[in-house]
Amino acid sequence: MRIPCPYCGERGNAEYAYLGDAGVSRPQTPLGAALEGATLDAWMNYVYLRDNPAGAHRELWYHASGCRAWLIVTRNVSTHEILNVEAANGAIRDGRVGAL
Amino acid sequence: MPDQALRQRAPLEALARPGRFGATSAAAGVMLSEIRDRGLASVAARKNQRAALLAAAKSAFGCGLPTRPRRAFGRDGLSFVWAGPDQWVAMLDHGPVGGIEPRLAASLKGLASVVDQSDGRAVVRIGGARARAALAKGMPIDLHERAFTPGDAALTFFSHINVHIWQVDETPTYEIAVPRSFVGSFWHWLTEASAEFGYEATGSNSSA
Secondary structure (H helix, E strand, C coil): CEEEECCCEEEEHHHCEEEEECCCCCCCCCCCCCCCHHHHHHHHHHHCCCCCCCCEEEEEEECCCCCCCEEEEEEECCCCCEEEEEEHHHHHHCCCCCCC | CCCCCCCCCCCCCCCCCCEEECCCCCCCCEEEEEECCEEEEEEEECCCCHHHHHHHHHHHHCCCCCCCCEEEECCCCEEEEECCCCEEEEEEECCCCCCHHHHHHHHHCCCEEEEECCCCEEEEEEECCCHHHHHHCCCCCCCCCCCCCCCEEEEEEECCEEEEEEEEECCCEEEEEEEHHHHHHHHHHHHHHHHHHCEEEEEEECCC
8 A cells, every 4th residue: 555645746655654643633622521421422432432333434544654644644544545635733723633 | 081082973973985886897887975065954844934045045046946856956055955845955065064054044043944954964975877777776766868858856765764865967976965874774785776886975965
């Protein structure tokens, strides 16, 4: 599998590290709030629960052996076709993905 | 009190034995040396200062900072290699010890973070007719002249060690910056990869 880095060009997946789903956002729990009810559910969802689609998936990759940029890669997990790649910092700044 | 002053040592001083090694049936296909008189510094743009930094660098150093993986040459032996988004490695040929950081910091104050890396990385020069074939054994990027030309740079790995490579001339000659603590392992791999082509090692090479 080869991923086109927006900064470095197309590189083999050996240069990258995989993090996972780019769609999850860290719950905005106030400091000291009790972890129960809806708050506990939100944290359970954030830490453990993931969709497992057989098709397009937005996910975070880190160009660890390259430019060290975080990328949001849209990948078909059935065929490994790369559908879209963008820099994660731009997407976080624009509010299109939650800060980690 | 120690009875002996600490002496500055180049990263490969104890490892890079000068001489001709490997296959001897033809002229050496690979030339290896270490560049020991070059100052290095990392330059990283401060938040929201990218445009101001590019403009300031252009007027202060006589060259723009490259915004894609390239090396640009400024005045008086100064050059800049792209090192990631909004990051560069500045290099000063024949740089005096500790000389590069103050030289950059004055012009880039408030626009970029400048940190001396001269002691943190080793710079190895690899050239010769078979240099490309030797590097291909450990590096996943295409160094063919159609894909990589003098002035081009890349961040990648060589035998699992993250490296920063740029091409110097069409011989081809490349320079590779390696984190200092990895350079022994890197050198071992590089010399083993070059042995079948025959290689000539010279300990030290001038940076210009």
